[in-house]
Amino acid sequence: MKLVLKATLVTTMVLASVCARAQGSVTLYGIIDTGIDWESQAAKAPGQISASGSAIRMTSLSSSLPSRWGLRGKEDLGSGMNAIFELESGFAPNSGALQNGNRLFGRSAWVGLETRYGTIRAGRQINMTYIALMKSTVMGPALYSLASLDPYLPNSRSDNTVSYFGELHHFVLGGTYSTGRDSASSAGSATVNGGAAYNPGATNCPGNVPGSSTSCRQITALAGYWGDQVGVQFVYDELRGGPGLLPGSVSYDPSMPLLLSNSSQKTTRYMASGYFQLGDVALRGGVIHRKTTTTTDYQTNIFYGGASYMVTPYVELDGEISRIATSDQKNANLYVMRATYFLSKRTSLYTMVGFIQNNSRASYAVGAGYYTVPGAKQTGILVGVQQRF
Template sequence: MHSGVSTLNSDLSTLLIAVRKIAMDIRTGDMKRLLLLMVNAGVLLVSSQAQAQSSVTLYGLIDVGVDWESQAAKAPGQRAASGSAVRMTSLAGSLPSRWGLRGKEELGGGVNVIFDLETGFAPNSGALNNGNRLFGRAAWLGLESQYGTFRMGRQENMTYIGLLKSTVLGPALYSLAALDPYLPNSRSDNAVSYFGEFRHFVAGATYSTGRDAASAAGGATANAGAAYNPAASNCPGNVPGDPVACRQITALVGYWGQMLGLQFVYDQLRGGPGLSAGSVSYDPSMPLLLATSSAKTMRYMASGYFLLGDLSLRGGVIHRMTTTTTDYQTNIFYGGAAYMFRPDIEFEGEISRITTTDQKNANYYVMRATYLLSKRTSVYTMLGFMQNNSRASYAVGAGYHTVAGAKQTGVLVGMQQRF
């Protein structure tokens, strides 16, 4: 890396000398020598630019659809359903809408500077998602080399990375997000990370000194006006005298082969004081207050995939344990398949089940069909069915509400365009 910088400085110095000679030749009228020097200067300029190539890419996707759900409720805890609901998607359709700027600069010796700034937005209104942050999906700077990638800033943690490898639906409106809203929002503020892949063996980790520096205004007076929002759980950390407050650690080890992959993920997040006076942080899985740094939520994920031609099988299990004044545990089991029926048609399906300490159990069934109009544009439809037991009230669409014991059906029709 240092030799590349030295070579660049030497070339620039030589170029400067050449420019001075050109100016002198112009004054003396030596046109033959002037032409030769101009050619040499051009060669040096191209060589200097090649020493430190860089690029910035604008990218994104817009995904919007219309969702119909039976037995919808206006708020959690409602005893009787208000009826069916028809809504345009805001959090996600088949995928969350986003745009971003991704950059890379070659330093030499196989080392690159990289960065990513990514904004999530609601296509139905244009509002910012991810806790109302400008770059709520990503805002990091890092270095990559043959030994792995190092990043600093707000970024996806290992839980998110592991989930994308092991579910066919990803962070769709009908997905595991309906059972655990933390999963599609598993990003960390104030984080440093490392990820490396060596002959299909992978290892990575993140460490955050304050996992979530955003809060959401609302009417929850028990939390100084901060409303429950899994994308803004109100835990900025960096508290003098309490280095554990709002800390988050995630880690992943696994094998990502061309046909078979297995991985294990560990995720620990701590509680602590919130942004508002007297407020505290949330467990992003559900509205449980994590009032002190000793309160914590831990996840253990074991998952994998199997690829055979146009068929993809993915699945796993996620165990979560939240420790506050009492212990609260959940288990999510999931498995799905994706099949590329034709180069322009794909079918996907996933079955999942959640069990909890307080017997709020449910089975969840989702199917998705996608038709590619082009390489960038597609239309899709999703069908979801949530089978709650008498205690559970999980909605078929993530972020929405239903009543306890509901057998709820959802239908989503949408369109997506990538750029």
């Protein structure tokens, strides 16, 4: 009888252990996406007056989508609650280098709880601006996209962040609060800003300064309705300046090489956007107003709209038009077309064509992260391949 009881007890313990393991899971995933990019009227550095000529190169920052790999985990805690985490690393497929300020998990590194009332996360993560953008633009963070007009948009992530996101009957509500929005910097000239170089993915604002709770603080909030066919959303995004990582340095505005020297200097964005889905056709668009307050105010408005159409189950066409208008008259229009052929559920080939029309003061490049000259009418052509795992 004792042997039977012992055997029963051991079996029960083993089965309980197996069930506990079965309730948790970890998924390895990723995207490798790169292409060959040709651009006319290319410049070697910002501020160049005349173009150096056309340029051809393999993409590094992003192609159709940024390359990345990651781990996601989920454990059932019972009563409708799950423990979750995500670690995601961005890399340059042309060289293997780390992206996002040379961080191993620069795209995300968070842990959280998922409940029937919403999800709470803590760590480095995308904020509500990024979430709303992915719902309202057909080009996403592609090389030719809104990233060409505002480099903050594909880099809208925050360190030291607690977030909440909930959805009820298609109504959504979310927010993030960061005590130090960016704990990374890039090395630059020792004579400029304490040796910190401008990098929209590492803006030198670690925060957590004793006696100054608003230094490097970032707050984002989202409210909207995400229906199956129609969705609208509104976003508020505020990021503040503060002391930088290096002695004598201060933080940067992620959109441009503009110093945010203290916590009273800030950049605020307001976004209104949405989508409409009708069968195989998707229409998306919105407007983003930005105001940066330092010793003076600097303002921009971006208007964008696009459409996506599944021609067949294997062919998708995308197109988007966007315009930026600024308070210092640096205005431009950007036109992008993309065709994607799906070889399988995981592998695709694509081509993109972009054209940017700068006025005499503006020098936005058609490819995000690259350079052109004031007044350029620049064309870009990209051919690439993407593989998901």
